[in-house]
Amino acid sequence: MGVGKSTVGALVAERLGCAYRDTDDDIVAAEGRSIADIFVEEGEPAFRALEKEAVRAALAGHDGVLALGGGSVLDADTRALLAGHQVVYLSMDVEEAVQRTGLNAARPLLAVNPRKQWRELMEARRHLYTEVARAVVATDGRTPDEVAQAVLDALELKEA
Numbered sequence: 001m002g003v004g005k006s007t008v009g010a011l012v013a014e015r016l017g018c019a020y021r022d023t024d025d026d027i028v029a030a031e032g033r034s035i036a037d038i039f040v041e042e043g044e045p046a047f048r049a050l051e052k053e054a055v056r057a058a059l060a061g062h063d064g065v066l067a068l069g070g071g072s073v074l075d076a077d078t079r080a081l082l083a084g085h086q087v088v089y090l091s092m093d094v095e096e097a098v099q100r101t102g103l104n105a106a107r108p109l110l111a112v113n114p115r116k117q118w119r120e121l122m123e124a125r126r127h128l129y130t131e132v133a134r135a136v137v138a139t140d141g142r143t144p145d146e147v148a149q150a151v152l153d154a155l156e157l158k159e160a
């Protein structure tokens with residue numbers, strides 16, 4: 001969460017001259033309400049069910065760069081679907097995470113004690129990110145443009 005998947009995903013798509021899509025945006029558009037509202041009104045399991053279908057639909061119907069929500073890898077079927085794709089795991093340390101997400105209420109899982117929540121989420125998820133990733137790109141101290149270039153380099157892709 002907050003590592004720059006959405007920001008860098010759009011930059012990578014621009015450089016490759018291909019389409020960009022973000023499953024969180026798809027969910028918000030389909031539901032007509034924010035991620036935070038979905039969490040509050042329906043709870044996390046309901047959000048995860050929407051997310052699973054959003055990722056499945058995007059992987060089937062989109063050709064280009066896809067940014068996922070940070071929790072999408074919690075679903076085993078989603079991880080299996082990702083196996084055929086060029087998945088990049090963007091990493092950062094906790095201090096960078098707190099700076100990037102700040103006190104932003106858009107991420108309900110970090111709403112209370114973001115530093116502790118982020119650490120705990122990463123401890124639970126790190127192995128899943130590593131499992132699905134073809135490449136790991138560290139983002140600490142790098143601008144979004146530098147991260148986008150590092151992603152292209154890691155996947156050995158050339159700018160269009």
Ligand SMILES: Nc1ncnc2c1ncn2[C@@H]1O[C@H](COP(=O)(O)OP(=O)(O)O)[C@@H](O)[C@H]1O
Nearest residue numbers: 001002003004005006007008100139142143144
């Ligand atoms: N490399 C970076 N350096 C500094 N800030 C960044 C970087 N990448 C993204 N950000 C900022 O961090 C915040 C979270 O980025 P976002 O792309 O929404 O992350 P994610 O989709 O992974 O949650 C945004 O305010 C964004 O502008």
Ligand SMILES: O=C(O)C1=C[C@@H](OP(=O)(O)O)[C@@H](O)[C@H](O)C1
Nearest residue numbers: 001002024035069070071107108
């Ligand atoms: O990691 C998570 O569980 C979440 C990450 C968010 O997306 P970003 O990773 O784009 O912030 C969003 O899907 C939701 O708030 C839950």
Ligand SMILES: [Mg+2]
Nearest residue numbers: 005006024068
């Ligand atoms: Mg995002």
